[in-house]
Amino acid sequence: MDEPALVIEPLGSHHDRAAFSCAEPALDSYLQRQASQDIRRRVARVFVALGDAPEKIAGYYSLSAASFEKDELPPALAKRLPHYPVPAAILGRLAVDRTCQGQGLGETLLLDAIRRVVRASVTLAVYAIVVDAKSDRAVGFYERYGFRAFASERRRLFLPLETFERLGL
Ligand SMILES: CC(C)(COP(=O)(O)OP(=O)(O)OC[C@H]1O[C@@H](n2cnc3c(N)ncnc32)[C@H](O)[C@@H]1OP(=O)(O)O)[C@@H](O)C(=O)NCCC(=O)NCCS
Known part of the structure; x- marks a missing residue:
């Protein structure tokens, strides 16, 4: 029999945020305390992958609009861009519940966010x-x-959409 299709949907009040645990306390507490407020204030959109029950959150990610200066990019990319801020989307958080890690869900969520x-x-x-x-x-x-690191921050990474489309993922 075929596996049921994975459901990824906007975070809602029926999802059990309290039970989510990914081993990174800041990412657990964002989902539990901050995410709904960010959605209401229109500063983030949050999507959850459902686990084996409709309220169980197996993983989540958040997306917001942003921009950065082109000088942050490697020179070969920067020289092809204009002098005003470069439009971007921030994948603010991405996390998978410990019970579901190592099964491909992180990759599925990342690709869902990019698409x-x-x-x-x-x-x-x-x-x-x-x-x-x-x-x-x-x-x-x-x-x-x-994803590649920005010049100034080792843990801040970027992926041009053009690169993603070329990879055909
Ligand atoms: C990092 C995280 C999102 C990965 O999700 P996951 O569902 O466990 O990962 P997947 O099963 O989809 O793994 C996809 C591939 O990435 C690899 N991978 C997983 N975590 C990795 C890591 N930290 N570094 C390098 N590769 C990693 C896996 O081995 C797998 O490769 P394979 O298919 O060749 O085996 C998840 O472990 C998590 O939530 N960790 C705690 C929170 C965190 O660190 N979030 C990162 C955002 S800041």
Whole structure:
């Protein structure tokens, strides 16, 4: 029999935020205490992957609009861009519940977030997705998918949407 399709949907009040635990306290507490307020204030959108029950959160990510200065990029990329701030999407948080780690969900969520940004960028231009990795281990996770570090911050990484589309992921 086929596996049921994974559901990824906007965070709502019926989701059990309290039970979520990814081993990174700041990421647990963001979901539990801050995420709903950020959504209400329109400073972030938060999406959750459902676990084996409709209220169980197996993983989540957040997205917001942002911009950065082109001098942060490697010179070969910077020279192709204008002098005003470069439009971006920030993947503010990405985390998978401990009970679901190591099963491909982190990758699925990352690709879902990037594809959502690619679709939005048809209407509102986005040059790159930016992430702030919470640890050196997390840097390794993002580098697997083509993210590269900004010049000034080792744990702040970017992925031009053009690169993603070229990779055909
Ligand atoms: C990092 C995290 C999101 C990865 O999610 P996951 O579901 O465990 O990862 P996946 O199973 O999708 O792994 C996808 C691939 O990345 C690799 N990977 C996982 N974590 C990695 C890491 N920290 N560094 C390098 N590679 C990593 C896996 O080995 C796998 O590769 P494979 O298919 O060749 O085996 C998850 O472990 C997590 O939430 N950790 C705690 C919070 C955190 O650090 N979040 C990072 C955002 S700052």
